[in-house]
Amino acid sequence: MSEPTVEICQIPPTFESLGLVADLLSEFDSFDHFEFGPLTRALSAQITNRHHVCAFRGKRLVGYCGLLPVRLVGAQAWLRNHGPLEPASSGTADAIALTVVAVREAGILRPLIRYCRRGFSDLPVFFKRSYGDGQRRARKSVVYNRTFRA
Template identity: 35%
Template sequence: MADTDTSGTVVCLAPTFESYGMVMDFMAESDVFGNFELNAIAGVIRTQLRDGHNLAGIQDNNVVGYAGWLHTTVETGSEWMEGRAILKPLYDDSIDAAALTIFATSDPKMTPRLIRGARELNKGKRVFFKRGYDGVVRPGRKNTVLNVGGTF
């Protein structure tokens, strides 16, 4: 998948050391993830790259946005939203959901493009996500959507 316009390109990154380094560098500079211990998300990003469950916004050969998810079940996704489960990627026929676990952008114009792309790549699956700003999860807002296909 590649989506290009004047604000940059949205692509699925290949599972390479270069991609990994670019994403980790972007996360380290991110307002959202810059204060995190990056070792807490390093393995998650590595898995998302390996599985092709990511999209990146690229401008002038730099990452300006990243969305990464893993495949799971609706049951586990619901429990994760309630703080009762830890997500682990699934690779079998039980997959009916995805959890958007990492999302960051330094360009607000990239946000809807990354979200649309992630939804397009997860058609037919319920997608779970936690809304957080500056490291604080904000409950009470819509945090799941069923991707039925078609236009957004």
């Protein structure tokens, strides 16, 4: 029997969905330093507002990307470590930040990020990638979608 294909989708705003994502994140050391309350509230908001993308292999969650609509100026400062990342007020976002990313399998991350970018094709996407092992330097970047004009 062959392995099920990967399905990339969004999940409904339920407690079960929140639990699935929390279970996935609990497997990664990079999330150990986050406080439970703020992280849970951020995940809940991402799921409720459909600012997320998931990857499933069969019924198993194998990847998650959580997004935060932000202001471009704030995202640029955040990328340079010159301030916290703040959510944009309703309807004012001119950029997106990938704030929570976790994958259980190699090869899942790129399709997840592509799916995220499709949903916000006219906005730049900012991200910082840190590692729980302390051995690798954090990676920071911004990806400008083809239709974005600064």
